[in-house]
Ligand SMILES: Nc1ncnc2c1ncn2[C@@H]1O[C@H](COP(=O)(O)OP(=O)(O)OP(=O)(O)O)[C@@H](O)[C@H]1O
């Protein structure tokens with residue numbers, strides 16, 4: 001047997017004539033963590049789906065534990081000890097945690113489901129992972145990060161020897177990420193092989209042994225992590241160097257564009273006031289449950305408000321439904337692209353056109369198809385969305401390109417204020433830089449930019465002013481120059497006193 | 506502190522969240538209230554005779570409700586139920602009038618109905634036809650078969666040779682209750698056991714909850730969907746036999762609209778039309794509410810038209826209630842989700 005437990009050689013795959021993978025090779029040893037890196041649409045997920053038997057390859061060889069596998073199916077992969085944690089959550093939300101963990105390999109006792117035993121075993125797996133969830137909780141009632149941890153627990157409970165994790169951390173909190181790294185290291189020490197995909201390059205140093213890089217569906221390089229530098233990795237991924245991680249442009253401050261006074265919406269948005277001025281990007285930082293998404297949703301009219309004043313260019317606005325906000329010139333780029341951002345079963349063209357049908361109105365209220373085509377072309381070009389054809393379904397795009405599409409469909413119209421909710425989640429370094437440039441561009445054009453992010457370096461690097469939220473309230477505000485991680489964290493954890501004494505702010 | 510909310514809900518909460526136990530309890534309350542109201546309006550409502558009749562009215566609705574619930578839980582719908590009832594009634598009656606032994610006729614009928622069930626399952630699960638369209642097709646086909654078996658006529662009386670058959674499915678009694686009631690009870694127990702205690706049942710829930718996730722976990726979603734359609738066909742078949750035994754002949758339009766009554770019984774009992782959620786206990790509640798309304802309103806002297814209107818309103822209101830509750834849940838879920846990310 002060779003030293004590798006997984007060998008992929010010359011793997012190729014096309015979708016409807018478009019090459020997603022071309023002659024790609026990858027090797028995995030036992031007892032190592034291999035990072036699989038590449039831009040959005042580079043083909044990472046596709047390659048792993050081929051290994052997991054979800055897609056069939058067009059060409060190439062797969063060897064697992066030295067054995068050549070002709071036909072890989074999800075079932076075969078499982079028998080071989082391969083477990084894949086997919087980029088998109090795949091849970092039966094109506095079933096309990098234990099039921100999900102044992103789905104497809106339920107434990108039986110005299111022909112009947114043995115729920116007691118499954119609950120006990122699931123509890124064991126969960127406690128090994130340090131996850132505090134009862135095994136009989138219905139998965140749909142859990143927050144996304146916990147669901148992600150359940151997905152990980154499910155993969156681990158199969159005692160897989162080969163583990164693929166496709167962006168497992170994009171929905172996790174920092175504590176959960178730490179726990180996960182702990183687990184990854186101990187699995188590695190037990191001799192498992194782990195393929196780890198992530199766009200958060202700063203994570204790699206904690207766990208990764210080797211790196212394999214793909215670009216445009218082609219194999220670029222494999223190196224030991226300690227023999228390479230971040231700059232080298234990035235230039236291999238992108239094919240060029242990225243000069244500034246956080247480009248910054250200085251523009252003079254202008255008039256106030258948006259003024260929000262005493263916004264209230266449920267428990268998650270309490271008495272939020274802030275303003276947005278021309279020539280600045282306002283970042284919103286905060287921890288779990290800070291109410292940032294709720295705040296933008298209320299502002300945009302997606303959720304009902306309990307009170308508060310909104311002034312756009314000093315004119316009071318009444319926003320009761322999203323249409324009101326859009327007409328006034330406020331747009332929202334939501335965080336959950338699958339649920340709130342895209343109609344995944346519609347084509348890319350239709351998705352871009354959807355919020356802009358008022359602009360694209362032709363004679364007799366038909367859709368002006370030429371205008372539509374031009375708009376789509378412009379959007380795809382401006383954001384360099386990687387696609388084979390604008391008629392493909394939005395969900396056939398790679399994760400990061402879907403995110404770009406969500407941003408793009410709003411940028412295709414005139415607006416005054418844009419609310420970005422975690423716009424860079426799951427997108428690669430180059431695309432991140434593009435989004436930052438885009439925000440800077442909007443800023444210099446004198447538009448209002450509100451930018452929610454959970455990544456500290458990003459918010460410190462891009463925002464001109466940072467608002468910190470905690471428990472639905474604004475607990476701090478800093479100009480970019482004076483903000484530090486410590487200060488932000490201090491404000492972000494300023495919870496209300498249990499006795500009801502307001503924390504000093 | 507805000508993390509407290511993202512913790513798992515309480516034990517009781519978990520119990521109720523699972524499979525929609527909450528709606529079952531709501532439906533049970535509704536049922537009790539209805540019974541009390543009709544009992545006060547008309548004391549005979551609770552007489553032994555009426556209760557027996559009422560249960561006999563509920564039995565077929567419960568059976569088709571079980572079938573539809575299975576299919577709804579897989580995230581699909583079965584529009585062929587009513588036609589399969591008609592087909593079962595006509596095929597069995599025709600065979601019996603031709604002099605076939607009733608029990609052989611029953612076996613042949615069962616096979617015919619199962620073929621429809623398998624066909625439904627294949628069209629929907631294997632060839633990915635939208636279930637509404639696929640079963641609309643088989644609905645028309647099955648009704649056509651019901652009409653063609655006896656050359657577009659209702660059959661003559663199934664005759665004295667079929668007395669044993671009629672006794673078994675209709676007027677026979679055991680321990681004071683009509684056989685019809687025992688049959689549906691027995692089938693309910695079997696199918697409830699399968700759905701709640703076996704691997705197949707678990708796979709049916711998983712398929713309806715998230716087909717792709719189920720498939721990736723190694724669940725044979727084609728098999729589980731087909732099994733659900735077969736259960737539906739079996740239930741419809743039995744109801745067809747009951748109808749045949751009741752009238753002593755085959756009627757071509759037997760079971761007309763039953764597929765929709767079955768949807769009503771399911772959704773009143775909390776089975777989600779979106780799949781993944783529902784309990785057969787809820788279907789019992791739904792079918793009972795249906796039967797009690799029919800029976801009680803009849804007793805109260807309400808004409809058929811009024812009965813229809815009341816039942817229609819109940820169906821809409823029960824689902825509306827559920828939607829309102831769920832949207833509130835969704836809101837809370839979103840809040841928790843926001844909390845989950847830092
Ligand atoms: N089912 C599909 N149909 C058509 N094209 C597809 C399909 N799946 C993937 N592709 C295409 O294959 C290419 C590679 O996609 P893949 O999802 O593997 O990228 P990725 O490296 O995982 O990117 P990301 O980091 O954004 O997740 C993309 O151009 C994508 O549009």
Ligand SMILES: [Mg+2]
Pocket residue numbers: 044045046087166398399
């Ligand atoms: Mg991917």
